Amino acid sequence: xxxxxxxxxxxxxxxxxxxxxxxxxxxxxxxxxxxxxxxxxxxxxxxxxxxxxxxxxxxxxxxxxxxxxxxxxxxxxxxxxxxxxxxxxxxxxxxxxxxxxxxxxxxxxxxxxxxxxxxxxxxxxxxxxxxxxxxxxxxxxxxxxxxxxxxxxxxxxxxxxxxxxxxxxxxxxxxxxxxxxxxxxxxxxxxxxxxxxxxxxxxxxxxxxxxxxxx
Amino acid sequence: xxxxxxxxxxxxxxxxxxxxxxxxxxxxxxxxxxxxxxxxxxxxxxxxxxxxxxxxxxxxxxxxxxxxxxxxxxxxxxxxxxxxxxxxxxxxxxxxxxxxxxxxxxxxxxxxxxxxxxxxxxxxxxxxxxxxxxxxxxxxxxxxxxxxxxxxxxxxxxxxxxxxxxxxxxxxxxxxxxxxxxxxxxxxxxxxxxxxxxxxxxxxxxxxxxxxxxx
Amino acid sequence: xxxxxxxxxxxxxxxxxxxxxxxxxxxxxxxxxxxxxxxxxxxxxxxxxxxxxxxxxxxxxxxxxxxxxxxxxxxxxxxxxxxxxxxxxxxxxxxxxxxxxxxxxxxxxxxxxxxxxxxxxxxxxxxxxxxxxxxxxxxxxxxxxxxxxxxxxxxxxxxxxxxxxxxxxxxxxxxxxxxxxxxxxxxxxxxxxxxxxxxxxxxxxxxxxxxxxxx
Amino acid sequence: xxxxxxxxxxxxxxxxxxxxxxxxxxxxxxxxxxxxxxxxxxxxxxxxxxxxxxxxxxxxxxxxxxxxxxxxxxxxxxxxxxxxxxxxxxxxxxxxxxxxxxxxxxxxxxxxxxxxxxxxxxxxxxxxxxxxxxxxxxxxxxxxxxxxxxxxxxxxxxxxxxxxxxxxxxxxxxxxxxxxxxxxxxxxxxxxxxxxxxxxxxxxxxxxxxxxxxx
DNA sequence: AATGAATGAGGTTTCATTCAT
DNA sequence: AATGAATGAAACCTCATTCAT
Numbered sequence: 075x076x077x078x079x080x081x082x083x084x085x086x087x088x089x090x091x092x093x094x095x096x097x098x099x100x101x102x103x104x105x106x107x108x109x110x111x112x113x114x115x116x117x118x119x120x121x122x123x124x125x126x127x128x129x130x131x132x133x134x135x136x137x138x139x140x141x142x143x144x145x146x147x148x149x150x151x152x153x154x155x156x157x158x159x160x161x162x163x164x165x166x167x168x169x170x171x172x173x174x175x176x177x178x179x180x181x182x183x184x185x186x187x188x189x190x191x192x193x194x195x196x197x198x199x200x201x202x203x204x205x206x207x208x209x210x211x212x213x214x215x216x217x218x219x220x221x222x223x224x225x226x227x228x229x230x231x232x233x234x235x236x237x238x239x240x241x242x243x244x245x246x247x248x249x250x251x252x253x254x255x256x257x258x259x260x261x262x263x264x265x266x267x268x269x270x271x272x273x274x275x276x277x278x279x280x281x282x283x284x285x286x287x288x289x
Numbered sequence: 290x291x292x293x294x295x296x297x298x299x300x301x302x303x304x305x306x307x308x309x310x311x312x313x314x315x316x317x318x319x320x321x322x323x324x325x326x327x328x329x330x331x332x333x334x335x336x337x338x339x340x341x342x343x344x345x346x347x348x349x350x351x352x353x354x355x356x357x358x359x360x361x362x363x364x365x366x367x368x369x370x371x372x373x374x375x376x377x378x379x380x381x382x383x384x385x386x387x388x389x390x391x392x393x394x395x396x397x398x399x400x401x402x403x404x405x406x407x408x409x410x411x412x413x414x415x416x417x418x419x420x421x422x423x424x425x426x427x428x429x430x431x432x433x434x435x436x437x438x439x440x441x442x443x444x445x446x447x448x449x450x451x452x453x454x455x456x457x458x459x460x461x462x463x464x465x466x467x468x469x470x471x472x473x474x475x476x477x478x479x480x481x482x483x484x485x486x487x488x489x490x491x492x493x494x495x496x497x498x499x500x501x502x503x504x
Numbered sequence: 505x506x507x508x509x510x511x512x513x514x515x516x517x518x519x520x521x522x523x524x525x526x527x528x529x530x531x532x533x534x535x536x537x538x539x540x541x542x543x544x545x546x547x548x549x550x551x552x553x554x555x556x557x558x559x560x561x562x563x564x565x566x567x568x569x570x571x572x573x574x575x576x577x578x579x580x581x582x583x584x585x586x587x588x589x590x591x592x593x594x595x596x597x598x599x600x601x602x603x604x605x606x607x608x609x610x611x612x613x614x615x616x617x618x619x620x621x622x623x624x625x626x627x628x629x630x631x632x633x634x635x636x637x638x639x640x641x642x643x644x645x646x647x648x649x650x651x652x653x654x655x656x657x658x659x660x661x662x663x664x665x666x667x668x669x670x671x672x673x674x675x676x677x678x679x680x681x682x683x684x685x686x687x688x689x690x691x692x693x694x695x696x697x698x699x700x701x702x703x704x705x706x707x708x709x710x711x712x713x714x715x716x717x718x719x
Numbered sequence: 720x721x722x723x724x725x726x727x728x729x730x731x732x733x734x735x736x737x738x739x740x741x742x743x744x745x746x747x748x749x750x751x752x753x754x755x756x757x758x759x760x761x762x763x764x765x766x767x768x769x770x771x772x773x774x775x776x777x778x779x780x781x782x783x784x785x786x787x788x789x790x791x792x793x794x795x796x797x798x799x800x801x802x803x804x805x806x807x808x809x810x811x812x813x814x815x816x817x818x819x820x821x822x823x824x825x826x827x828x829x830x831x832x833x834x835x836x837x838x839x840x841x842x843x844x845x846x847x848x849x850x851x852x853x854x855x856x857x858x859x860x861x862x863x864x865x866x867x868x869x870x871x872x873x874x875x876x877x878x879x880x881x882x883x884x885x886x887x888x889x890x891x892x893x894x895x896x897x898x899x900x901x902x903x904x905x906x907x908x909x910x911x912x913x914x915x916x917x918x919x920x921x922x923x924x925x926x927x928x929x930x931x932x933x934x
Numbered sequence: 935a936a937t938g939a940a941t942g943a944g945g946t947t948t949c950a951t952t953c954a955t
Numbered sequence: 956a957a958t959g960a961a962t963g964a965a966a967c968c969t970c971a972t973t974c975a976t
Contacts, residue, residue: 198324
């Protein structure tokens with residue numbers, strides 16, 4: 075999203091590249107909407123305003139298209155995670171809050187949440203994509219959070235020190251948010267923002283109560 | 290299929306019922322293994338040791354078979370939830386612990402976790418199944434936990450009182466356990482049992498630290 | 505042609521077998537008429553009065569259909585060759601005449617000639633079929649003729665004794681007959697029957713002149 | 720494609736002609752290797768180091784390309800046949816031997832044999848090419864050989880006078896050599912050279928025995 | 935009630951050909 | 956003249972569903 079390959083030289087190639095991206099865009103939308111099997115190449119072509127054959131100029135087959143579409147959407151997330159991994163200086167609690175807030179935003183306001191759900195849906199057919207997601211996104215993310223938690227534990231900031239051994243516990247609610255799209259759960263509970271605050275309060279000592287600081 | 294006993298009355302119906310169940314059993318296994326689209330009726334038939342046509346004697350079409358298979362597996366869970374909903378007398382914290390422990394066992398030791406994952410995978414194609422799952426399982430579960438949490442809050446047992454408004458927070462880690470089957474996450478973290486204990490310690494006041502009982 | 509598998513039991517299977525044969529029959533006709541690539545499965549289906557899918561009940565794919573069709577047609581020839589290989593008693597010249605006459609009849613009056621041409625046409629795409637043809641038909645045939653020629657040489661019946669080392673020389677004109685179907689060569693030369701007689705006269709000593717018995 | 724000289728006039732046409740020939744060359748190689756249907760225009764283009772579209776500047780369509788490629792290869796043969804047709808003076812037997820020897824060389828040492836096989840393979844799809852081959856090559860060749868045989872008959876040189884009516888008999892072994900490329904027949908018989916000598920000995924009176932002149 | 939052969943709609947993929955650059 | 960991205964018709968093959976036995 076930030077760094078595209080430096081614009082291919084020549085009009086022809088530029089247009090081809092644009093089309094390739096239009097196809098990826100259309101493919102992702104269709105896959106999200108219908109899943110892998112129910113998405114027809116023709117649907118993707120129509121949405122990208124391109125002929126069926128054109129898709130095969132850029133992608134070997136439907137599976138390759140799927141993998142490419144998912145990757146294209148997830149790569150920025152992987153990149154921004156990598157960026158976060160660099161500034162280890164900040165204080166753990168504040169950093170973790172920032173990270174989780176950013177993640178929540180991504181999940182609720184972009185297609186990232188849908189893509190995560192898509193990946194988990196098609197895990198069986200695409201072990202390779204799943205592996206990419208696990209290795210490039212999940213494990214780094216968990217590693218990052220693990221490190222932060224350990225520093226928080228050292229600083230005595232964790233309510234339960236052993237939380238540092240289970241980074242999943244910290245991420246779990248966000249996964250759930252991504253996966254229950256369309257479940258209308260918010261109708262019966264509070265907002266996603268409040269959920270984040272309560273969650274942090276459970277994990278970190280001295281986090282002020284979400285709404286009332288004194289009780 | 291091979292040995293037909295001289296069909297006394299009553300036997301016929303019993304056998305038909307047996308076959309129906311064999312088909313459901315086989316269907317569930319195949320759907321879990323391959324997903325809806327990639328499962329072929331013929332595979333189900335072979336696994337159930339039944340002819341293809343027989344399946345259509347019991348189920349209108351592939352979608353009906355899917356719905357029935359999922360329902361059959363989830364019904365006991367719904368029932369046991371209903372049972373839990375009755376004995377409201379017990380003390381909230383202990384009850385919640387018992388419920389979550391039971392849930393964790395179901396998720397890790399039976400096919401229930403796989404089925405939940407299957408449902409979430411096929412949500413797009415089966416809004417009806419998803420609705421069943423949401424209405425019969427998820428919402429009652431969340432309601433039950435909500436009630437427990439509210440009593441816990443009244444008893445001052447919650448670390449963060451607002452947790453009572455977000456029952457998802459309590460369930461989230463379990464969903465995650467179900468959905469990340471095959472992700473090998475346990476390889477990089479602690480065990481599911483410890484995860485449960487740490488999770489409870491974060492939520493409930495006075496829960497002894499998972500390993501060290503003195504604080 | 506002579507020994508079919510002993511009629512499958514049951515009406516259903518019998519009809520299925522009939523259809524399988526109808527498909528083979530239709531396939532061979534279409535392949536002969538259009539070659540492998542230009543023959544459409546749908547054409548075969550229509551000619552066999554069968555649905556497209558039915559063909560795939562019996563044959564894995566188009567290539568398997570081709571191989572089966574060719575084999576079915578050539579198997580009888582292979583069998584009759586095997587039969588000829590048994591009665592080694594007869595005198596070489598007369599036997600060879602009989603063999604070649606039979607071969608010529610097959611080539612001109614049945615589809616065998618067309619099939620041989622078909623095989624040679626599709627040699628590139630079907631090394632396996634070609635191998636079958638080579639191993640089951642060509643080499644045995646050549647071996648048989650070789651043996652006959654050697655006995656003829658021993659009896660001093662060959663005009664050129666070394667002919668015994670080149671059984672191809674004896675067969676070549678027949679191959680040519682098969683392969684030049686549609687070339688209208690007979691329009692500019694004599695008949696196939698006379699060709700055979702002249703050919704034999706060239707090879708065997710003492711064969712009477714084709715037309716004039718006195719020299 | 721890579722180095723364009725500053726295009727002086729006359730050069731353009733020369734280069735165009737060069738490309739045309741490169742395309743023909745590449746096309747023939749691909750057609751021989753894969754047959755008509757399985758050869759892709761893109762393969763030809765790549766082999767000729769030319770863009771796909773360029774081919775269509777020179778040839779109307781794939782069929783025209785095929786016809787042109789075959790013609791280009793066979794034209795020299797037709798021409799040399801025409802040359803042979805002129806010097807009718809020579810003595811028949813020696814001439815025929817020379818002709819056949821030349822033909823055998825062409826068939827075994829150039830691509831001519833492959834092209835003949837290609838033509839016969841695609842006879843069904845290309846009656847026009849086949850007609851060209853028949854009219855420009857086969858019939859003249861047979862006419863020439865016929866004439867020679869008749870003079871040989873008049874000179875009493877034929878073992879069987881009627882051979883003169885069947886020029887195919889004389890050519891047949893050579894066709895067979897061309898068509899059985901890849902059959903490994905030589906592995907089980909003698910060499911092509913010896914085959915020629917034996918063949919001639921069968922046809923011509925007084926041809927010395929292939930290896931031993933006295934017996 | 936059970937079977938499994940038959941059907942044919944539907945989807946993926948290929949590739950000859952075109953045409954804007 | 957040359958390019959090669961784009962097109963879309965055409966063909967293979969799959970598989971849910973039906974129905975005669």
